[in-house]
Amino acid sequence: MSEFIVSARKYRPATFQSVVGQQHITSTLKNAIERGQLAHAYLFCGPRGVGKTTCARIFAKAINCLSPNGAEACNACESCRSFNEGRSLNIHELDAASNNSVEDIRTLIEQVRIIPQIGRYSVFIIDEVHMLSTAAFNAFLKTLEEPPQHAIFILATTEKHKIIPTILSRCQIYDFNRIRVEDGVGYLRYIAGQEGVTADEESLNLIAQKADGGMRDALSMFDKAVSFCGTTLDYHSVARTLNVLDYDTYFRMTDLLVAGRYTEALVAFDEVLSKGFSGQTFMAGLNRHMRDLLMSKQPDTLSLIEMTGALLERYRTQALTCDAEFLFGAISILTELDGKIRQSSNGRLLVELGLMKIARLGQKKNEAIGDEEYLLPELVARPTPATTTVAAPAAPAPAVAAAPAAPIAPQVAPTAPATPQHTAPAQPTPSAPEAVVEPRMKRTASNYRPTLGGSLASMLAKQEQGTLEGEGEQQEAIKIDPRTAEKIEANRERIIEIIREQRPRIAPTFEQMTLEGHIIRVSVPSLELHDEILRNRTPLLLIFVNQAQIDGFIDLEVLVNEETRSARPIRLEDRVQHMTDKNPLLIEFRKQLELDVE
Numbered sequence: 001m002s003e004f005i006v007s008a009r010k011y012r013p014a015t016f017q018s019v020v021g022q023q024h025i026t027s028t029l030k031n032a033i034e035r036g037q038l039a040h041a042y043l044f045c046g047p048r049g050v051g052k053t054t055c056a057r058i059f060a061k062a063i064n065c066l067s068p069n070g071a072e073a074c075n076a077c078e079s080c081r082s083f084n085e086g087r088s089l090n091i092h093e094l095d096a097a098s099n100n101s102v103e104d105i106r107t108l109i110e111q112v113r114i115i116p117q118i119g120r121y122s123v124f125i126i127d128e129v130h131m132l133s134t135a136a137f138n139a140f141l142k143t144l145e146e147p148p149q150h151a152i153f154i155l156a157t158t159e160k161h162k163i164i165p166t167i168l169s170r171c172q173i174y175d176f177n178r179i180r181v182e183d184g185v186g187y188l189r190y191i192a193g194q195e196g197v198t199a200d201e202e203s204l205n206l207i208a209q210k211a212d213g214g215m216r217d218a219l220s221m222f223d224k225a226v227s228f229c230g231t232t233l234d235y236h237s238v239a240r241t242l243n244v245l246d247y248d249t250y251f252r253m254t255d256l257l258v259a260g261r262y263t264e265a266l267v268a269f270d271e272v273l274s275k276g277f278s279g280q281t282f283m284a285g286l287n288r289h290m291r292d293l294l295m296s297k298q299p300d301t302l303s304l305i306e307m308t309g310a311l312l313e314r315y316r317t318q319a320l321t322c323d324a325e326f327l328f329g330a331i332s333i334l335t336e337l338d339g340k341i342r343q344s345s346n347g348r349l350l351v352e353l354g355l356m357k358i359a360r361l362g363q364k365k366n367e368a369i370g371d372e373e374y375l376l377p378e379l380v381a382r383p384t385p386a387t388t389t390v391a392a393p394a395a396p397a398p399a400v401a402a403a404p405a406a407p408i409a410p411q412v413a414p415t416a417p418a419t420p421q422h423t424a425p426a427q428p429t430p431s432a433p434e435a436v437v438e439p440r441m442k443r444t445a446s447n448y449r450p451t452l453g454g455s456l457a458s459m460l461a462k463q464e465q466g467t468l469e470g471e472g473e474q475q476e477a478i479k480i481d482p483r484t485a486e487k488i489e490a491n492r493e494r495i496i497e498i499i500r501e502q503r504p505r506i507a508p509t510f511e512q513m514t515l516e517g518h519i520i521r522v523s524v525p526s527l528e529l530h531d532e533i534l535r536n537r538t539p540l541l542l543i544f545v546n547q548a549q550i551d552g553f554i555d556l557e558v559l560v561n562e563e564t565r566s567a568r569p570i571r572l573e574d575r576v577q578h579m580t581d582k583n584p585l586l587i588e589f590r591k592q593l594e595l596d597v598e
Contacts (some may be wrong), residue, residue, distance in 0.1 A: 122150055160175075179211075296318075
């Protein structure tokens with residue numbers, strides 16, 4: 001049996017042309033070699049496994065080649081053969097992780113003085129250079145700045161921020177990028193062809209994504225998958241080998257959440273846990289899946305998705321079934337939970353709660369909007385259709401006109417139609433035919449705008465009368481009290497006091513309310529508080545009507561603004577933080593008195 005060589009070593013690039021995903025680096029180095037503009041020190045930095053040391057070796061071999069082909073080494077001269085066979089005396093590699101002392105640098109400085117025997121340059125490749133001690137860096141400074149003419153230093157590191165500025169200023173810095181998924185898939189496909197391995201697009205995509213931009217990691221996973229699956233890589237087998245959740249799990253979960261079937265979603269999550277995956281891993285993958293679906297909805301953002309082939313088309317197909325508002329809400333919920341799950345003592349319950357919230361978003365999108373969501377209960381008895389005379393339907397007509405005149409006392413409303421009921425045939429004859437001929441419209445979300453004005457009696461009378469005159473048309477004009485803002489401002493403290501008694505959670509929001517004519521505007525820091533205020537909209541507006549004696553229509557607008565959290569904290573923890581920011585001495589005060597937040 002022949003000796004096995006891992007793919008990361010067997011298929012290590014030997015030319016600039018074969019380097020994957022670093023064209024901006026290789027083209028610059030090739031131009032420098034062709035023009036003879038070589039610096040004395042280079043710094044290659046970037047993530048692991050992206051080709052830093054590989055490019056350093058290719059560069060060192062190319063500049064010492066005796067008969068180069070442009071910027072590429074010939075692989076035929078003595079210098080190239082000695083390098084390929086590992087016996088070159090011109091190229092020195094040093095591992096700074098294990099040789100990081102001043103003594104090691106002194107030894108290196110002594111080697112720098114030796115003139116190369118074959119070729120023009122002595123190249124010193126120092127890997128993981130950030131591991132050098134501060135004293136070793138300082139001992140290296142003078143030699144790095146003014147080395148002998150034949151010496152070239154190539155420093156490689158994954159953590160550029162740990163290198164002192166005096167070293168950085170003496171080097172040409174090259175930043176290596178993460179290898180894109182498309183480039184990784186292409187190179188894996190090439191290696192699979194060389195090894196006689198059949199692999200589907202989803203398997204290679206999964207390996208490239210799991211590698212997170214590192215080709216060495218991708219090749220190690222490829223070898224592992226081949227060891228498990230043989231010469232045929234199946235997507236599900238590769239996912240099981242790499243211990244990752246397959247795409248089918250996320251596609252299925254998304255379909256359940258969009259349909260609002262939260263019970264089935266919880267069962268599917270339990271299956272994920274039974275396979276040994278943590279809730280945090282599942283939630284992070286689902287969040288990424290939702291993000292990719294959102295990017296798939298527009299052609300302009302398809303380039304932001306690291307997918308190829310049939311898998312990309314599958315994302316685009318599912319994106320058509322997902323509303324953008326649903327995806328935004330799901331990403332927001334999952335991102336918020338990601339920050340909480342690390343401190344949570346019950347991570348499973350936290351993830352299940354998040355799934356139920358997302359499923360609720362799907363239910364809101366799918367459920368039909370009925371009349372009961374917009375109309376108050378039918379408290380006013382409708383006239384019986386037994387008679388067909390004009391006088392019968394004309395009876396409620398004066399009630400609509402009389403109701404706004406008495407907004408304070410709802411009990412007056414039943415007596416208002418009593419007097420005109422006998423005189424209806426004599427006076428309201430012109431308007432009576434409209435009430436008979438015009439059918440009552442069904443009020444839906446598209447043709448009904450909830451309003452509140454005057455008193456409860458006038459509102460119910462308008463509701464009973466039915467002011468909509470056609471499909472898609474607006475409601476008829478409603479009386480507006482020109483002194484609405486003035487009346488509310490005069491009774492502002494009393495109104496806020498009542499809201500504080502009845503709705504203490506949302507009372508601070510109304511302390512910052514603004515008035516514009518008959519419209520009350522408030523700003524809230526979260527969607528949860530926005531929804532809570534809208535659920536209590538009618539009782540809140542009744543407080544304004546009764547306390548300010550408003551004779552006409554008023555409306556409430558609720559805006560979501562995250563900046564208001566810092567302006568007016570609502571939760572107890574936020575209030576404590578707000579007070580501490582204003583007066584840091586409160587921290588010492590609490591410690592001395594041993595006070596809790598509660």
